Amino acid sequence: VVPQEVYLNAPIVLTACEVRLPPSGLPVLDEHITGLRERLDDVLPVFRTLSNQQVSVGFGPAGPEPPSVTQQRVLQLTDRAQSLVVQVAPDSLVIKTAAYKGWEAFRPVIGQVLRAARDVLGPDGYLRVGLRYIDEIRLSAGGGNVEDWAGYLNPILLAPDGLRVAAEGLASGGWHVVTRFTANDQHDLVLRYGPGEGHAINPKEPPLPPRIASPGPFFLFDIDSFWETDTEIPEFDPDGISSLCDRLHQPIRALFDYAVTDRLRDEVLRREPT
Amino acid sequence: MTEHVWKTESSRPTGGQLITMETAPTQTRTDLTELREDFASLRDQTRLLHHDTTNGHQRVRRADIDQRAAEHGRRPLPEVLEDISAYGFSWREIARALGVSVPALRKWRLGEPATPKNRTRAGRLLAVCEYLTQNVPIIDDVASWFELPLVPDPAVTPLDLYADDREDLVLDYGEQQEPDPAAVLDRYDPDWRDRRSNFEVIVADDGLPTIQRRP
Numbered sequence: 001v002v003p004q005e006v007y008l009n010a011p012i013v014l015t016a017c018e019v020r021l022p023p024s025g026l027p028v029l030d031e032h033i034t035g036l037r038e039r040l041d042d043v044l045p046v047f048r049t050l051s052n053q054q055v056s057v058g059f060g061p062a063g064p065e066p067p068s069v070t071q072q073r074v075l076q077l078t079d080r081a082q083s084l085v086v087q088v089a090p091d092s093l094v095i096k097t098a099a100y101k102g103w104e105a106f107r108p109v110i111g112q113v114l115r116a117a118r119d120v121l122g123p124d125g126y127l128r129v130g131l132r133y134i135d136e137i138r139l140s141a142g143g144g145n146v147e148d149w150a151g152y153l154n155p156i157l158l159a160p161d162g163l164r165v166a167a168e169g170l171a172s173g174g175w176h177v178v179t180r181f182t183a184n185d186q187h188d189l190v191l192r193y194g195p196g197e198g199h200a201i202n203p204k205e206p207p208l209p210p211r212i213a214s215p216g217p218f219f220l221f222d223i224d225s226f227w228e229t230d231t232e233i234p235e236f237d238p239d240g241i242s243s244l245c246d247r248l249h250q251p252i253r254a255l256f257d258y259a260v261t262d263r264l265r266d267e268v269l270r271r272e273p274t
Numbered sequence: 275m276t277e278h279v280w281k282t283e284s285s286r287p288t289g290g291q292l293i294t295m296e297t298a299p300t301q302t303r304t305d306l307t308e309l310r311e312d313f314a315s316l317r318d319q320t321r322l323l324h325h326d327t328t329n330g331h332q333r334v335r336r337a338d339i340d341q342r343a344a345e346h347g348r349r350p351l352p353e354v355l356e357d358i359s360a361y362g363f364s365w366r367e368i369a370r371a372l373g374v375s376v377p378a379l380r381k382w383r384l385g386e387p388a389t390p391k392n393r394t395r396a397g398r399l400l401a402v403c404e405y406l407t408q409n410v411p412i413i414d415d416v417a418s419w420f421e422l423p424l425v426p427d428p429a430v431t432p433l434d435l436y437a438d439d440r441e442d443l444v445l446d447y448g449e450q451q452e453p454d455p456a457a458v459l460d461r462y463d464p465d466w467r468d469r470r471s472n473f474e475v476i477v478a479d480d481g482l483p484t485i486q487r488r489p
Contacts, residue, residue: 016289094289130288190287200293224287 004253006102007269011135011221013201013209016096017110019117019241020128022233023091028073035120036075036088043109044077044086082206086113093117098207100133103249110245114238125233129241130226131248135256136200136218140268143217146172146195152264153219157193176220181251186229189251192222193259211273221259223252328451335445339401346397352383354396361403362417370437371399371420402441406448413448420444424455427470435462 028049037047051073075088083099095113100106117123142148146161160175176194183189200220203212225248234240260269346354358368369376372395382388388396403416413419420436423429424447432444435458443462446452452461459466478484 014289014292016292018288018290096289096292132288132292134292192293220293222287222293226288 004102007265009269009271009273010100011137011218011269012100012133013136013199013203013213014096014098014132014134014207015100015106016094016130016132016134017106017245018095018128018130018132019093019114019126020130021091021093021123021236022125022127024124026090028075028088028090032088032120033075036077036116039116039119040077040086040113043112044079044084046078046080046082048076050074050076076206078206081210082208083210084109085207088117088121096207098201098203098209107242107245107249111238111242114236114241118236118238123236125236126241127233128226128228129244129248130224130228131245131252132225133223133252133256134201135221136196136213137221137260137264138213138216138218138268140271140274143195143219144197148217149195149219152261152268154259154261157219157221157259160194183251187225187227187247189226189255190224191255192224193220196220221256223255225249225252331451332442332446335405335449339398339405339441339445342401342404343394343398346400347394349397351388351393351396352385354393354400355379355383358396358400358403361407362415363420367417367421367433368399371433372396373437398441399436402436402444405445410448410450419448424458428466430459430462430466438462 033047033049072089077086077088078084081099084097085095087094087096093113095110097106097109137153139148139152146158149158157177160177161172164170164172174195176192179191181189181191196218198215199213200218200222203209227244227248346357355368359365363371365376365379369379372379372392374392378388382392382396406413406419407416420433421431423431432447435441435443435447440462443452443458447455447458452458463469475483476486
């Protein structure tokens, strides 16, 4: 396997792995927190509990019914830099980092969290596993106009802007494309992309990025590769889920590499971050 | 042509709603702030959706009844009145619904001419009866339903609402668009609670109903 190039100035601002669990209705207990802390203390020494509100809205013949609100305890574990966060709720495990150093480095963290979850929480299985990569691609100068991106991004990504030719008198106010690809019955990939301004991810909430980009124009490239079942619920097997993550990860880099040009690689991604 | 059917679950991306961009379609969950925003947005959307669907339904309903009423308006008036009567209405109730006297109704039945306005009103009443009968399965006897009070006291009936030109309330209540009688009466007359009778029926010590002044 040829190691993939890790860009010095990679545009990735968030990587998340979420394992969605069958909703047991059971809370996160103190003993769960203790057990998870013991097993994850070497990578995630800081913990806090959050009270998460769940709101259910139903529809009756007269329209929306009054929402029912339930409190849900969520455990959040972070590293000392707060760049790696694990969030444990009764129905999901989320591992997210703003300091992604490649799949080879992220995968073992996922495995460790999954093993700890198996030992402590003993989930009955899993309903969905997803890997998400969110990129804020920024140019060293410009980016506020579509023309600025020409030469840096695959023209396919800029195609929606071409519609303004037909919209006489209207200026392009940006776009946000959502495309879904299907690998098989259960593996799908959703790609969201489009120009943005400021930050796509709040850089002041954990996971914190190693450095905060100056707010300005960027191009969002958000890949969500996920497996989902609506029939059989597999056993919660950390090795099996890690292998599944390998498969989910497989198309991600190729998609990104197809989206950007060598010019972006040379002029932006391979440069030392400023 | 490809049919795009996206699973509901898949609309919740991995890790929930991570993106804060305004241009991003609203997505899922994770942090409390995002959750609050999600549900505030969901609440607003459902409210707007409910408002839109209700308005849309009312517009379609009005068009349906307008069309029926126009057709009945072109028919001979005695026939229209007989059709209304066939639903089980008394002539007195029909007169009340149309806002005319019983003798005036009798003249029309005998072929005397009515004003265009009264012909229109008769056609519209028949249209409303048809609409309710055909579209609201729980109303199997529309004439009796028109005479059933919404609440025991004050005994305001759908016929009262209709006679007072509140066809909209009659239809909303009939179709359960507004299933709460008190809410219908609030829209009809916000002071309706003050118009209750000074007397009430209670069960006395001997087990029989009796009337007493309200405390």
